[in-house]
Amino acid sequence: MGRVVVAGSINMDVVATAERHPRIGETVAGQSVMYFPGGKGANQAVSAAKLGTPTALIGRLGRDAFGEQLRAFLAGQGIDLSAVKDSASASTGTAIITLANADNTIVVIPGANAEVSADDVAQVALAAGDVAVSQFEIPQATIASFFQRAKAAGATTILNPAPASAFDGALFALVDVLVLNETELGFLAGVDLGDAPSPQQVTEAVKALIPRRDQTICVTLGARGAIAVCRGDGRLVEGRAVKAVDTTGAGDCFVGALAARLSQGGAIADAIAYANVAASISVQRMGAGPSMPTAEEVRALL
Numbered sequence: 001m002g003r004v005v006v007a008g009s010i011n012m013d014v015v016a017t018a019e020r021h022p023r024i025g026e027t028v029a030g031q032s033v034m035y036f037p038g039g040k041g042a043n044q045a046v047s048a049a050k051l052g053t054p055t056a057l058i059g060r061l062g063r064d065a066f067g068e069q070l071r072a073f074l075a076g077q078g079i080d081l082s083a084v085k086d087s088a089s090a091s092t093g094t095a096i097i098t099l100a101n102a103d104n105t106i107v108v109i110p111g112a113n114a115e116v117s118a119d120d121v122a123q124v125a126l127a128a129g130d131v132a133v134s135q136f137e138i139p140q141a142t143i144a145s146f147f148q149r150a151k152a153a154g155a156t157t158i159l160n161p162a163p164a165s166a167f168d169g170a171l172f173a174l175v176d177v178l179v180l181n182e183t184e185l186g187f188l189a190g191v192d193l194g195d196a197p198s199p200q201q202v203t204e205a206v207k208a209l210i211p212r213r214d215q216t217i218c219v220t221l222g223a224r225g226a227i228a229v230c231r232g233d234g235r236l237v238e239g240r241a242v243k244a245v246d247t248t249g250a251g252d253c254f255v256g257a258l259a260a261r262l263s264q265g266g267a268i269a270d271a272i273a274y275a276n277v278a279a280s281i282s283v284q285r286m287g288a289g290p291s292m293p294t295a296e297e298v299r300a301l302l
Contacts, residue, residue, distance in 0.1 A: 002129030002155070002263040004048040004256070007058040007121050007146045008041015009113040009137030010074070010084070011093040012066040013248065013288055020100045036248075036287035037073045038095055039113070040135040040162065043249045047256025047278065047292045048133075049077045053263055056080035058121050058146075059138070060112035062092035067112075073289065083123040087112035093137075102244040102283075108163070113138055118145035128154030131259040135160040140167055147174035156262055160255050164188065177268070178211070179218045179255050202227045203234030216268050220254055222247075223280075226272050237272045240280040240301070249288025254279040256292070277301050 013036040022028045037046075041059050049055040057079050061067035063086050070092065074081055090112040098105045116138040122145070126132060132150035134143045147157045151174055159175045161167060164187040172178075182202065186193040189208035193201055206217045206229040217229040225239030257278035261271035278298050285291035 001053070001265070002127070002131060003054040003056060004045070004131050004133060004259045004263050005056045005058070005124055005126060005155075006041050006045040006048070006133045007116065007138065007143065008044065008133070008135050009039035009093055009110070010042040010057070010059045010061055010070055011039035011095045011108065011113070012036075012070060013038035013095045013097055015097045015099055015248070015287070017099045021098055021103075021105055034286070037070050037289035038249065038287075039093055040137050040160065040252050042070070042074060043252030043288045043292070044133055044135070044160070044256040044259070045079050046074070046077050046289045047253045048260040048263075049079045050292045050294050051257060051260040051278070051298065052295045053260040054080075056083065056124055058083040058116065058124055060085055060087050060090070060115050060120070062087050062090055062112045064092055066092040066094065083120060085120065087115055090115055097248060099246060099248070102247060104246070104248050106248070108137065110137065116142050118142055121146040121149065126150050126153040126155045129263065130155040131158060131263045132156070133158045133160070133255060133259050135162055135255075136165050137163070140165075140171060144171050144174065147171070158255065158259055158262075160251070161188065162251065172209075173212075175215065177216045177218060177258070177262075179220065179258065181220045181251060185219050196224070199227050199234050199236045203229050206234070207232065218258070218272060220251060225276055226254070228268060228272055230268070235269065237269060237276060239276050242280050242284055244283040246286045246291070247283050249291060250279045250283045252288065253282040253292050257298070274298065274302070
């Protein structure tokens with residue numbers, strides 16, 4: 001079994017709950033404020049680690065109270081933090097989240113995450129069978145360096161291009177599995193997919209990205225499941241209908257679970273089905289990092 005190695009962001013999520021989201025220029029009364037470990041990189045690492053996969057995280061923290069709390073939480077999940085360094089000047093990354101009726105809006109302040117560099121990703125040796133994971137909350141040049149090292153070692157690469165941002169063909173060429181939601185796909189493909197695109201619409205939008213025949217594009221559709229597109233063909237993997245409490249981190253749970261399953265030698269369709277179940281559990285709990293399920297919980301529903 002290989003490892004999951006995640007290069008990515010580590011944030012403290014400051015979550016304010018309210019009955020509804022404010023309109024532009026409006027103030028609404030909130031119900032509570034909570035603090036949860038988050039950041040897409042940390043969330044994905046926690047997801048993989050809680051599923052029993054050896055997991056390492058590469059990232060940066062500030063020398064502040066949030067940084068201390070996050071380091072303690074991540075260490076408690078059994079994650080290798082030897083490549084998580086403290087910034088000399090920047091604060092720990094923070095996400096300001098408004099949660100209303102299980103839907104969220106998020107503003108991310110990168111802080112120390114913006115300093116994750118090529119030297120940082122060089123600190124972890126990769127090997128064949130490992131799965132290297134990253135997302136767009138750290139610099140793209142750093143991700144390219146990370147994936148170059150991964151490909152040279154024979155590791156599988158997974159990119160989650162979120163928050164949605166344009167990226168060049170050189171980075172795309174280093175990706176084995178691209179995981180994105182329908183909104184991110186619409187942005188990158190330059191099409192309007194609406195609220196509930198059909199599998200055919202999703203498959204056609206993926207073609208606009210001009211993927212290689214050996215690349216898998218996995219488009220997550222929330223409760224409807226996910227579509228895996230490979231060699232021009234799209235396959236829908238059904239999701240699970242559950243009562244969502246907090247969708248924050250659900251996509252990260254999916255990515256971490258997918259990486260965990262692939263590191264264990266699972267086929268892509270099996271890994272997507274596994275990740276769907278894991279994500280369906282996570283949305284029934286509050287917070288991002290703390291909501292990730294264990295392997296036993298996922299197995300009980302498979």
